[in-house]
Amino acid sequence: MHNFDFCLILTATINPGDMPDLVRNDAKTRLEDYKKSFDYWVNHKNVNKIIFIENSNYELKYFKNKAAENKSKKIEIISSNLNSIYDKKLGKGYGQYLCLKHVFEESILAKDVNYFIDVTGRHIITNFDKIFNHIKKDNSDIYINLSDSLKFSDTNIYGGTKNFFLHYLLPETSKTNDSLGNIFEKCAAKAVLKGVSNDLKLSDIPIYPQINGFIGTNGKKYKQNFIKKTKLFFFRKLKQYFFAHKKY
Numbered sequence: 001m002h003n004f005d006f007c008l009i010l011t012a013t014i015n016p017g018d019m020p021d022l023v024r025n026d027a028k029t030r031l032e033d034y035k036k037s038f039d040y041w042v043n044h045k046n047v048n049k050i051i052f053i054e055n056s057n058y059e060l061k062y063f064k065n066k067a068a069e070n071k072s073k074k075i076e077i078i079s080s081n082l083n084s085i086y087d088k089k090l091g092k093g094y095g096q097y098l099c100l101k102h103v104f105e106e107s108i109l110a111k112d113v114n115y116f117i118d119v120t121g122r123h124i125i126t127n128f129d130k131i132f133n134h135i136k137k138d139n140s141d142i143y144i145n146l147s148d149s150l151k152f153s154d155t156n157i158y159g160g161t162k163n164f165f166l167h168y169l170l171p172e173t174s175k176t177n178d179s180l181g182n183i184f185e186k187c188a189a190k191a192v193l194k195g196v197s198n199d200l201k202l203s204d205i206p207i208y209p210q211i212n213g214f215i216g217t218n219g220k221k222y223k224q225n226f227i228k229k230t231k232l233f234f235f236r237k238l239k240q241y242f243f244a245h246k247k248y
Contacts, residue, residue: 004136006159007113011099012154013083014058019092021178023219027058033122035215038063040124042070046132049058050075051107052121053099076109078102092216093184096155097173104166117143117159119225123222123242124211125157125181129205135159141200142192145208153189157209161200168195 012034013019025032031050034054050073052063060079069076069128082098100118103110106207110116117135119125135143143157160169172191196202211222 004115005111005113006115006135007051007118008047009103009116009119010038010041010050010104010121011096013056013092013095014054014055014241015056016092017056017081017083017088019083019088019095020144022216023142024079024144024214024216027056031058032081032121035062037213038120041119042066042140044128046129048073049109049113050081051076051078051103051109052076052213053080053103053107053119055080055095055099055102056084057081058175062072074109076107078107089179091179091183093173093178093187094176096184097170097176100165100173101170103116104170110162115129115159116162116165117157118155118184119157120155120213121218123156123211125209125212126177127207128157131157131209134207138203139201140203142195143203143206144192145206147193148188150193151186151189152211153185153192155185155188156211158188160195164191164195164200168200175235 014031014034016022016025016030023141030197038052041050050067052067052075054060054063059077060077064077067077080099080102082102083095083232086094086098114215123129142164143159144153144160145154147154168191171187172194173184176187192202214221
């Protein structure tokens, strides 16, 4: 992927309404989160195409103005009321699924791009350059961090080809139902495993994202102190070593 062309998808719910299990639910507070993140991404040197989709039918003048100011980049702002059309017992992850489904059905940008990186719209990934370079060099179909014996995926940031999104991720995440414990992250992990079983290439050991933002479910700021970052760095190196020296 020497000429790596990708589109960043930023999903947003500014006014979550009565969404259960969501502490950071004030619309004005969330709007400021999204503004800060959007400013970061539209000015990032490695991001040239962005799809920003908001699903609570909130006023998006700020984002449209910012997009208009960045004429050198292709930025698409999509507004919808998808957050109001489903049973909230399914959880916010189901709303995420609906946003992605809407993107691939309606987005003009998505029709001409083959690789997508999806990021939680309120979050800044401070080590995105490293992740970007890894994806660009790796040339895989799926980029994602899996854990819990491959049953859980980190969907704060992940990427994949259009084939992966359309034929694996969307079908599996359509089954998201928080009330049954079938959360988005578990559904995404199942999509990855199905893709790999059908010969899609999963990325080499992914880089752990360094997140600047707040956790929606408990309202706490992501913390990644020096000791934790060091531990994660060496844990990744250890995994790389074992995968490189595996014996059969």
